[in-house]
Amino acid sequence: MQLTVLLIILALLTVIGYQMGRSRAVASVGGRIVELHSVPSYHGFYVALWAGLPALLLFAFWGASEGWLVMQMVLAGLPDRLVQGDAQAIGLLRADILNLAHGVTTGREPDPEVVAAAERYVRLHALGDWSLLVIGCCIAIGGLLYARGRIDPDLRARNRVERTANIALVICSLVAILTTIGIVLSLLFEAMRFFAVVNPLEFLFGTHWSPQMAMRADQVGSSGSFGAIPLFAGTLLITGIAMAVAVPVGLMSAIFMSEYASPGLRTWLKPILEILAGIPTVVYGFFAALTMAPFVRNVGGSLGLDVSSESALAAGIVMGVMIIPFVSSLSDDVINAVPQSLRDGSYGLGATKSETIRLVVLPAALPGIVAAVMLAVSRAIGETMIVTMAAGLTANLTANPLDAVTTVTTQIATLLVGDQEFDSPKTLSAFGLGLVLFAVTLTLNMVALRVVQKYREKYD
Amino acid sequence: MSIAVTKSRYQSEEFSARLRRRYAAERRFRIAGMLAVGIASLMLVVLLGSIASKGYSAFWQAQIRLEVTLDKQQVEERNYTAILRQALYAQVPAATDRATRRSLNDLLSSGAPYELEAMVNANPSIVGTTQTVWVRADDEIDQFMKGFIRRDVPESERRLNDVKIAAIDALVAKGSIQSSFNTTLFSAGDSREPEQAGIWGAIVGSALTLVVTMLLSVPIGVAAAVYLEEFAPKNRWTDLIEVNINNLAAVPSIIFGLLGLAVFLGFFGMPRSAPLVGGLVMALMTLPVIIIASRVALKAVPPSIREAALGVGASPLQTVTHHVLPLALPGILTGTIIGMARALGETAPLLMIGMVAFIVDIPGGLTDSATALPVQIYMWADSPERAFTERTSAAILILLAFLILMNGLAVFLRKKFERRW
Structure with a gap:
């Protein structure tokens, strides 16, 4: 919810920034546009970029790291009794907390500590969203005011805007490469974990496929x-x-x-x-x-x-x-x-x-x-x-x-x-x-x- | 004396035999070509025909007319099942013993009480009166009315026993059973009961997924195409990007699903079954399609346009945004629509990220659990009931209608705005 509000505010601020930059540039030369280094609309884009971009970057960074960060804080607050154990146990605990936080009911009766952790998770999450809204708005307004103050007939607004645009274009064309790298890395990483358990040669040249793993060690055919x-x-x-x-x-x-x-x-x-x-x-x-x-x-x-x-x-x-x-x-x-x-x-x-x-x-x-x-x-x-x-x-x-x-x-x-x-x-x-x-x-x-x-x- | 008539070697017997053979081979080759095209067309006709013939009947649904007496006490106890049953027994007076009545109970959809409850809640003033309502029949009654459950099969092998068929006959004779347009199919979410199942939830899920896909892949794809076509220096690095995009276009879609599972769900911890993740995965998948189509469209803009713009003092970026892009827009749009149509029909990556789930509610946001239209088809195709086969085919018809609409729009745009320089 807060994220949607933030995005709408950002969109508004960039539009306002564009108008502000434009009119200020025109005003700075008293209407004689020829005296500007760049056409007024570039000044507008310059301010709009300053208003929108930093906040958007924060937003993207937040979106990528928030869940992990909040979870770390929640896990750190749990008693040692629960956090002990291997990565698998912690992963299970993490899933439990997430399920509870999202209101998914599981069959078993949850540990009161875990319930408390889930509540803390929800609280921290909400707190994070609100602080993101406030900080995002502050950054956007700050950027807008900073850029507005820099508007000047000699400001090379076109060069700056175009350089930013160029960088954005390059980043967009890199998405394809990143996708390939993502595919290769995710496949390799997970496959490595698999090959740590199963011999790659057995995988590639074995003639029997039955991936069912037993639930208990003493079951018949316990290893797939x-x-x-x-x-x-x-x-x-x-x-x-x-x-x-x-x-x-x-x-x-x-x-x-x-x-x-x-x-x-x-x-x-x-x-x-x-x-x-x-x-x-x-x-x-x-x-x-x-x-x-x-x-x-x-x-x-x-x-x-x-x-x-x-x-x-x-x-x-x-x-x-x-x-x-x-x-x-x-x-x-x-x-x-x-x-x-x-x-x-x-x-x-x-x-x-x-x-x-x-x-x-x-x-x-x-x-x-x-x-x-x-x-x-x-x-x-x-x-x-x-x-x-x-x-x-x-x-x-x-x-x-x-x-x-x-x-x-x-x-x-x-x-x-x-x-x-x-x-x-x-x-x-x-x-x-x-x-x-x-x-x-x-x-x-x-x-x-x-x-x-x-x-x-x-x-x- | 007679002059020996020597035939030219082009008129010799062997020659004409050879020529006949060659012409026969020519004819055979031609027929083989026609046969190939014929097979392809035949398969298309068989495919569409079999689906249409299986699916058209799902647009109708049998309903039963009941005179329900909304007894105040029963309404307060929310015992709508009893109300409906009493009305049903009244319709079939012949049924008096318990066994027969128990059979009759199966005539109505198990969703009928909820329908009635919704009706009462919407208009509480009808409590205490007798109302004529049409309620959905059970899917097997529906199938019987459509003639898919045959009367002449022995009772033990039939899905409906003789008692039910007699009751249906009685209802038909009174005009109390009718087939009407199946609005549930278009307004409900998934259900275990065929007569209550609809595709609206899946359509909303697909729409949400496509919105995310479009918002991400179109700007990024067009920007990448602009960079590669208009700004990128020709060097190893851009060659690498280009090869990469071509290869990415041919990566099996299920691999993108694995990427989504490992990265978006596993690494970033995004919610399962969410249209947001589905849209992200689809965006990565359609990106190469959009980049390739946009590059073709940009390439088709003649260099003279760029030179003229640069000549009057526009910067390279202004040249592109003011002149080249608007001219390439129809081509880009066409490519985008075709890419979106492909994303709409794609199923495999969505299976990987958990969008294959039994979801009754209509998704309301990007992070709600949702399914998509092709995934709904996949899930229904697994259901054993005859009524679900029918609904699967109907869902396919609707999906195909969307695809035809999108592709038709693309063809229309291409025809309308195509410019030859």
């Missing part, structure tokens, strides 16, 4: 096993089926649309493929689970085959359909990039259209098509919803497309959905899988982009 080979095999199987659908259909569609279809037909066909590309994956997942899987099962049953109701075939086919537009639009681009002179030369020698395409255009476009297929493979490997909804959960090591298999993304999704403790090997294994997934898709993309770049230089 984390051999990810069945998941990799399942992913490859479904990806293979998807590619067997998507590559021929996508490639032939691209060839037909770029070489055979009349412009009128093309204006009809292109949107169809675009719609196919725009359908959310959860819709494909629903289609795979409720329409395609029973269909495949019935067809298989009528042929006397034993088809699992969560067969890899159904998920793979639907995933292939999802990827058709991806393959076709990328192939379309590379086929169109083949110079017309190559085709004309081939026709001049008497080749038919299909011979030209097969023997001249496709070989010339091959690197691009290979890159397109690699990108499609990376897309299929990383696709989550279709397999989560239509593929199975049991890790079978099989090459039979009629059996149920599970995939890396399915496991990540099922391991992390629902309330789990954050540091059991079961949960952490999802980050190990995520790391593998990220590394594989990144490699595929990098290689594909490299192939495309190399290919592009050929006809320029």
Whole structure:
């Protein structure tokens, strides 16, 4: 609440600052704007920046650190009896306090000390919000007054504002890098914690996957096993089926649309493929689970085959359909990039259209098509919803497309959905899988982009 | 004597046979192309057709007319269930024994008493009178009325027993059961009971998430595109950023979910299931899309515009903000809408940050627990009831309608403002 108020006040102050700076600059030269170093609006922006930016930075810093800070203060105030123990116990305590503070009731009767701590947490939190409001307003008004006092005909307001704007632009373009670093670090960090418990070699080359950890040490099968080979095999199987659908259909569609279809037909066909590309994956997942899987099962049953109701075939086919537009639009681009002179030369020698395409255009476009297929493979490997909804959960090591298999993304999704403790090997294994997934898709993309770049230089 | 007629080698038998073969191959290739396009179109038709045919019926819901006597004492005891049951027994006079009546109790939605209570609370003056009300029927009655539960199946395999079907027949004969537009679907949050479940909570959750996504990704994305396209020096550093953005665009969405889980929830301790976190994750995910689209739009603005602005004394930043950006705006807008449409349909990252939860209340703020439309679809798809399959399909139709609307807007903007220089 206070934060919203602060943001509204800040917005008002920047508008006021802009008007103030502008009018003061004009007044300082008695209306003869030519005598100003910068146009009046830059003076306005200068004051507005001073009013808004420092308070906004404080706000951002506060938002990032407040929860942690308040929690540290609360934990420091607790009796030693509760704070003793390892990181896990403290994490549990912290979650308890947060739950109580947010009014979430847990099953067990909370410790009175913990209740008191939760109350303290709420109080400190409110205090923090109020002080943020007051301090933020003070800083904003102070900045505004300071900048206003500096308005002068010789003030290089434009240079200052533009330098700030430039820095802001650079920071914005760094967000992409920060995101990548964030992904790599978070995956690595959590995966390291996982590999501290499970041997990485066992993870990568083990053939048995059952991540259920026992609640008590004396339970049967108390240690889960984390051999990810069945998941990799399942992913490859479904990806293979998807590619067997998507590559021929996508490639032939691209060839037909770029070489055979009349412009009128093309204006009809292109949107169809675009719609196919725009359908959310959860819709494909629903289609795979409720329409395609029973269909495949019935067809298989009528042929006397034993088809699992969560067969890899159904998920793979639907995933292939999802990827058709991806393959076709990328192939379309590379086929169109083949110079017309190559085709004309081939026709001049008497080749038919299909011979030209097969023997001249496709070989010339091959690197691009290979890159397109690699990108499609990376897309299929990383696709989550279709397999989560239509593929199975049991890790079978099989090459039979009629059996149920599970995939890396399915496991990540099922391991992390629902309330789990954050540091059991079961949960952490999802980050190990995520790391593998990220590394594989990144490699595929990098290689594909490299192939495309190399290919592009050929006809320029 | 006759002159031997020598055929040219272009008219020889082998030649024409070869030519026929080549033409046949040509035809086959062409047909293969048509087949491929045909398969793609067919899949689209089958996909949309199967969902539409499963989902259209969810927009209607069976309701039962009851003459309820709002007895003062029962209202004070808040015993609305009893009031409704008495009214129902009155509608089916044939039912007199206990077993039959118990069966009849299942005819009404378990939410019906609350409906009646809300009605009484809204207008307390009706207490003590007899009112005609239409209350929602149970989802199985609804399915029966729609013909999805068949009468000719033996009773033991049917979801409705003969007693209920007889009661429904009696109600139909009196005109006391009707199918009306399913407003609940559009106004309620999630529920375990299909007839009380709606997607409004999910739509609000999606809207809140998208607002956060847009507020973050559009300014940052456009600023990054402006920097890379207009100001950045061509060096290793900017090359790195560029490669990075291209790679980020191809990272699987579930990885962004893992990032959100580890960083926003784990490190910063933000609340689970909150649209705020969902929006943050989606913003990071759509950022590359917006940057790439904005760069294309900026690139399409001819250099002469920039040179003219610089020539009359504008600073580089003024050139960009006064001239280049306004001209590139339609392209940027189109890219933004397409990026938002993709974010609206995305599910996997939201599963990771706990937006997959059973939430009945309509979220009221950015930190409330919420779910999103595609996640709601995912959750309903898992429910075994036939009525939920129908509602899942209906929710998909609504999601697709939103997506078509957004993409249509993008196409419209592109057509209207597209400029060729």
